[in-house]
Amino acid sequence: MDALDGIDLSAYGIYRFKNAGVGSYDAGHVPRPGFLARIYWYIVGGFLAILTISNIISKLVGWNRRQLARQKNKEVQGNQTSPAYTSSRLAKSYFAVVSTMREIINYTVPSIMVNGKPLLSAYALGDIVVITSYLLLLTVLFLVKLGVNAPDNFETFGYRGAWLSIGQLPLLIILAGRRSILGFLIGKDAASLNRYHRWVARGLLLTTSLHFLYFMRHWASYNFIAYQFKSDKMTRTGTAAWSILVWIVISSFAPVRQWRYEVFVIQHLISVFAFFVMVCIHAPGYAYPAIMVSIGFYLFDRVVRFLFMAFYNRSLVTKGSPPQACVAVGSMSSLTPSVVVTIPTPAGLKWYPGQHIYLNFPKIAPTQSHPFTVLSSPQDGELKFHIRARGGLTQKLYSPLVDALPTSGAGFNSMSSQVAVLVDGPYGPIHSFDTFDTTVFLAAGTGMSFILPLVRDLVSKSRNGLITTQRVHVSWVFKQFSEIEAYYPILVNMLSQFDSPDDANNCSSLRQLKFLMDMYITCEDSTAIEGITTKARLMAKSKKKKARSKKAREADFPLNKGECGQLDGICCCSNEGSSTSPPCTCCCAFSGGSVEDKHESYDSKSGLFPSELRKVLSIDSKGSGTTCVNQSPVDKLTALIQSFPRRVALHTARPRSLRYELMMPHLVKARGEASVCVCGPRSFNEAVRRHTVAISDQRAVNRGTGAQAIYLYEEAYDF
Numbered sequence: 001m002d003a004l005d006g007i008d009l010s011a012y013g014i015y016r017f018k019n020a021g022v023g024s025y026d027a028g029h030v031p032r033p034g035f036l037a038r039i040y041w042y043i044v045g046g047f048l049a050i051l052t053i054s055n056i057i058s059k060l061v062g063w064n065r066r067q068l069a070r071q072k073n074k075e076v077q078g079n080q081t082s083p084a085y086t087s088s089r090l091a092k093s094y095f096a097v098v099s100t101m102r103e104i105i106n107y108t109v110p111s112i113m114v115n116g117k118p119l120l121s122a123y124a125l126g127d128i129v130v131i132t133s134y135l136l137l138l139t140v141l142f143l144v145k146l147g148v149n150a151p152d153n154f155e156t157f158g159y160r161g162a163w164l165s166i167g168q169l170p171l172l173i174i175l176a177g178r179r180s181i182l183g184f185l186i187g188k189d190a191a192s193l194n195r196y197h198r199w200v201a202r203g204l205l206l207t208t209s210l211h212f213l214y215f216m217r218h219w220a221s222y223n224f225i226a227y228q229f230k231s232d233k234m235t236r237t238g239t240a241a242w243s244i245l246v247w248i249v250i251s252s253f254a255p256v257r258q259w260r261y262e263v264f265v266i267q268h269l270i271s272v273f274a275f276f277v278m279v280c281i282h283a284p285g286y287a288y289p290a291i292m293v294s295i296g297f298y299l300f301d302r303v304v305r306f307l308f309m310a311f312y313n314r315s316l317v318t319k320g321s322p323p324q325a326c327v328a329v330g331s332m333s334s335l336t337p338s339v340v341v342t343i344p345t346p347a348g349l350k351w352y353p354g355q356h357i358y359l360n361f362p363k364i365a366p367t368q369s370h371p372f373t374v375l376s377s378p379q380d381g382e383l384k385f386h387i388r389a390r391g392g393l394t395q396k397l398y399s400p401l402v403d404a405l406p407t408s409g410a411g412f413n414s415m416s417s418q419v420a421v422l423v424d425g426p427y428g429p430i431h432s433f434d435t436f437d438t439t440v441f442l443a444a445g446t447g448m449s450f451i452l453p454l455v456r457d458l459v460s461k462s463r464n465g466l467i468t469t470q471r472v473h474v475s476w477v478f479k480q481f482s483e484i485e486a487y488y489p490i491l492v493n494m495l496s497q498f499d500s501p502d503d504a505n506n507c508s509s510l511r512q513l514k515f516l517m518d519m520y521i522t523c524e525d526s527t528a529i530e531g532i533t534t535k536a537r538l539m540a541k542s543k544k545k546k547a548r549s550k551k552a553r554e555a556d557f558p559l560n561k562g563e564c565g566q567l568d569g570i571c572c573c574s575n576e577g578s579s580t581s582p583p584c585t586c587c588c589a590f591s592g593g594s595v596e597d598k599h600e601s602y603d604s605k606s607g608l609f610p611s612e613l614r615k616v617l618s619i620d621s622k623g624s625g626t627t628c629v630n631q632s633p634v635d636k637l638t639a640l641i642q643s644f645p646r647r648v649a650l651h652t653a654r655p656r657s658l659r660y661e662l663m664m665p666h667l668v669k670a671r672g673e674a675s676v677c678v679c680g681p682r683s684f685n686e687a688v689r690r691h692t693v694a695i696s697d698q699r700a701v702n703r704g705t706g707a708q709a710i711y712l713y714e715e716a717y718d719f
């Protein structure tokens with residue numbers, strides 16, 4: 001040992017000795033470890049730059065289509081070509097490439113099934129290619145120009161592993177942020193970035209393991225392992241950091257992560273903190289810039305989130321209490337227990353359809369905050385959520401209300417309570433489905449809370465003539481009648497816009513928009529649904545009769561401007577459209593009920609209802625709540641299909657084929673780029689992904705015409 005006196009045997013000392021000299025290559029023209037880490041960033045950065053550019057191009061294409069749609073809308077005769085169709089040779093080639101790329105990216109490898117259930121969630125080919133390329137890149141950079149079994153190289157390999165590990169830290173952290181700049185640039189949501197975050201962590205485990213393993217091999221060849229552990233702090237802290245990372249990766253696998261999600265989150269934060277502390281102690285000065293950048297990304301995300309949260313929840317300080325949420329439950333549902341949560345929109349909070357907000361209920365679960373998609377639209381003045389009761393917090397919201405629900409008494413019962421809430425958000429990308437010729441929306445269960453705001457947005461944009469879309473088809477598969485509760489007022493609000501009186505804005509694009517919605521109830525008695533459709537048919541007949549007799553009576557008793565009357569139990573008011581007369585109050589009666597209701601004429605801007613329709617559907621003047629009669633879900637479904645028979649259809653069973661019934665018939669009609677948007681359980685989303693690829697492939701004969709490209713967006717309610 002005396003011969004070694006004066007030599008710094010710590011890993012840092014050896015690093016300086018081994019890597020002495022400047023430049024990217026050593027004397028044998030072998031790349032230095034630090035240079036390899038730079039190459040890693042050039043390649044990853046280049047890939048992210050390509051994604052950013054393609055995101056910008058797709059935004060520009062969308063912007064161009066909106067301009068064309070506006071122009072087309074202005075033309076008196078109306079141009080027959082779809083703005084989503086392109087005739088220029090350059091654009092055709094671009095879409096041919098895009099279409100082919102999408103087919104490859106979305107191709108889904110069939111899952112391995114065990115007892116009829118998928119063993120692993122099926123990854124799309126695009127994800128598989130990105131992930132394998134990433135792991136390959138790390139392997140190639142690690143191995144380049146050195147023989148793996150030559151003892152002389154063991155130490156260099158150890159350093160390569162170290163540099164590649166440190167290089168990955170900033171990417172690892174930026175992919176985990178909720179307010180990620182990267183997500184904004186490449187147009188991805190936190191959930192998809194999170195998947196890559198997990199894979200980068202696995203890549204990090206690979207390179208740190210190689211770093212560890214090769215130093216061990218190096219020390220083993222001098223019989224030095226015990227000495228290193230005893231004498232060198234760096235070796236001990238490095239081993240501790242590596243062990244924590246092994247734990248982080250194992251505990252992040254789906255079955256462990258989803259077992260107790262909240263426990264997972266808390267232990268994950270503690271483990272990541274401990275990992276960074278160990279890395280800071282372990283790593284020499286040359287690693288600090290990368291570590292600091294990573295910590296900077298993390299702090300940026302946290303600080304921005306905290307500032308937004310403090311601003312939106314400022315009533316906690318100004319009024320001494322957080323905003324109060326109204327949690328309501330309707331009829332009891334054994335299969336699909338859920339609550340509707342309504343919160344007055346905190347001043348200044350802006351969100352876009354399809355975005356989600358994290359809710360924290362300090363009195364129910366102070367340490368937890370859960371993501372939920374906003375069901376209401378910004379113009380509603382409130383945040384509304386449809387929340388499915390699962391095992392933890394959501395069950396705590398649901399159970400007390402259901403326990404208090406009166407079980408006796410005829411008719412439909414509901415129960416609500418006030419509870420303090422803190423909001424954190426909004427999060428998620430801004431979606432724009434208004435630039436496609438045809439869009440097929442598919443929702444399963446509570447997935448409708450993501451789909452409906454997007455559809456509503458499309459319809460209201462169409463009123464302003466700003467969209468390219470010619471055809472919209474919505475399919476909603478759900479289990480029980482009661483699931484209509486949360487969506488009913490919004491559906492009515494939206495559908496009634498199609499039947500509203502003509503106005504300058506409305507006449508063109510909304511009238512041209514072909515809109516159909518199919519609802520599939522899968523767990524109710526089919527005779528009950530038959531009952532609804534028969535009842536709806538009968539009601540429609542009697543409504544026709546009433547309309548005839550109302551006309552005759554109006555002729556006999558004409559109303560003066562500003563005067564209210566009541567004909568056949570339907571509220572009527574003759575000052576519709578008059579801006580000078582004050583709104584009059586009418587007494588409305590429907591189904592035996594009677595309420596005082598403020599009458600308002602149809603407002604083309606806000607999309608409120610014609611009075612007659614409002615009464616039939618029992619919708620309040622904002623279009624967001626029931627006022628006239630406490631209708632049961634069955635009544636509501638009946639009213640819906642009775643009032644909009646040309647737009648809404650109710651089916652008694654599961655769709656026979658997702659592809660041939662819900663997707664194909666609509667997508668084949670697309671005269672330009674089409675899109676599919678799906679939100680449901682993973683297996684449902686995967687099936688839709690497969691069918692989208694198959695349909696796109698079937699239309700491939702048209703490749704180059706610009707008509708065949710299909711864009712797919714999937715949303716799943718889990719991490």
Ligand SMILES: Cc1cc2nc3c(=O)[nH]c(=O)nc-3n(C[C@H](O)[C@H](O)[C@H](O)COP(=O)(O)OP(=O)(O)OC[C@H]3O[C@@H](n4cnc5c(N)ncnc54)[C@H](O)[C@@H]3O)c2cc1C
Pocket residue numbers: 191257258259260261262356369370371372373374385386387388389390391392393394395446449450716717718719
């Ligand atoms: C972007 C997004 C939007 C969502 N929107 C809705 C919605 O509009 N309506 C709705 O009913 N559900 C929605 N969810 C799902 C909802 O967040 C979970 O069902 C809920 O957090 C479950 O809480 P729990 O404690 O009752 O369930 P548990 O029984 O404890 O957990 C059930 C599953 O929910 C997931 N989960 C639990 N806690 C969280 C959490 N804090 N963050 C993320 N996932 C979690 C896990 O996968 C877990 O396995 C959404 C999820 C995401 C990611």
